[in-house]
Amino acid sequence: MTATPRPISRRVEHLMGMPVSLALRGEHSDDALARDAWAGALAVLREADRVFSTYRPDSYVSRLARGEIGVEDCPVEVAEVLDLGAEAERASGGAFSVRRPGADGRVRLDPTGVVKGWAVERASAALAELPDTDWCLSAGGDMTCRTVDPDGAPWRIGIEDPADPRRVLAVVPVLTGAVATSGATHRGAHVVDGRTGRPPEAVASVTVVAGSLTWADIDATAAYARGPEAARWLETRPGRSGLVVWDDGSTTLVEPVTRAAG
Numbered sequence: 001m002t003a004t005p006r007p008i009s010r011r012v013e014h015l016m017g018m019p020v021s022l023a024l025r026g027e028h029s030d031d032a033l034a035r036d037a038w039a040g041a042l043a044v045l046r047e048a049d050r051v052f053s054t055y056r057p058d059s060y061v062s063r064l065a066r067g068e069i070g071v072e073d074c075p076v077e078v079a080e081v082l083d084l085g086a087e088a089e090r091a092s093g094g095a096f097s098v099r100r101p102g103a104d105g106r107v108r109l110d111p112t113g114v115v116k117g118w119a120v121e122r123a124s125a126a127l128a129e130l131p132d133t134d135w136c137l138s139a140g141g142d143m144t145c146r147t148v149d150p151d152g153a154p155w156r157i158g159i160e161d162p163a164d165p166r167r168v169l170a171v172v173p174v175l176t177g178a179v180a181t182s183g184a185t186h187r188g189a190h191v192v193d194g195r196t197g198r199p200p201e202a203v204a205s206v207t208v209v210a211g212s213l214t215w216a217d218i219d220a221t222a223a224y225a226r227g228p229e230a231a232r233w234l235e236t237r238p239g240r241s242g243l244v245v246w247d248d249g250s251t252t253l254v255e256p257v258t259r260a261a262g
Contacts, residue, residue: 018140026133040126048119065109096222097194117217142180178213182224200227
C-alpha cells in the first residue's frame, strides 16, 4: 500500500553563504516545537560559521591559518573537523585535503570540504527531537533526511544536470539518509585535487548517497577531486552509492558496497 503524502511545511534562511532550507511533514510540521527546532538548527549553523568561516578574519579557523593561535586554543570542534579531514585525506590518497594550494603556491588551511556536511548533520540533531515528524534539512544542495515510518513516503531528491541545472538527471528516493553533490556548476572551480593543486579533469559532478551527511559530503568532494578515477574510487567506499556525471554528459551509477575493497 502506498503511503498517503502528508502536507509539507517549508522554511528557508541564508547562512554560511548559502541557502539553508527545511521541509517538515507530520505532527509537528508547523507549530511552536517546529519553530524551536528550526531555531536550534540555525543556531548550530551560525556557531559553525563563527568558528570555521574562511571569509571572516575573526573566525578561529582564519586565526589558526594565520598562525595567531594553535588548535589547542580553538573550540574542540576544530580538532574534530581536522581529524576528519586527515582521515579523508588518507582514504582518498591525498586527493581530499583541508590544506588548499593557492594560486601563489602557498598552502592554506581550508576545512570547508568537511565543515558544510558536518555542520548540517550536527544541526539536524535539533530536528530529531520532533516526535512523529519527518524532516529534510538542506544546505547548498546537500541534505540529510529522516522519515519516521519505514513504510512512509520517501523524500525525493533531484540530481541536477551540471551542464544545465534546470534539468534533473535522476531522482533519488531517500527515507532516512543523506545526499551530497560536488562539482563546479554553482561555485566554479573551488575544488582542487590535493595531490596536484589543480581542478580535476574529465568529471562534471559527483553525487553520493550515504547514511551520514558528513561522509556523503566528504566522499562527493574526494571522488570529484580524483577526476577520471571518481567512480572507481567511490566504488571502494563502504555503504555509499552515487552518480558520477562526466564532462561528455555520460554517467556512471555506483552501487553501494557493504565493506571497503581489499
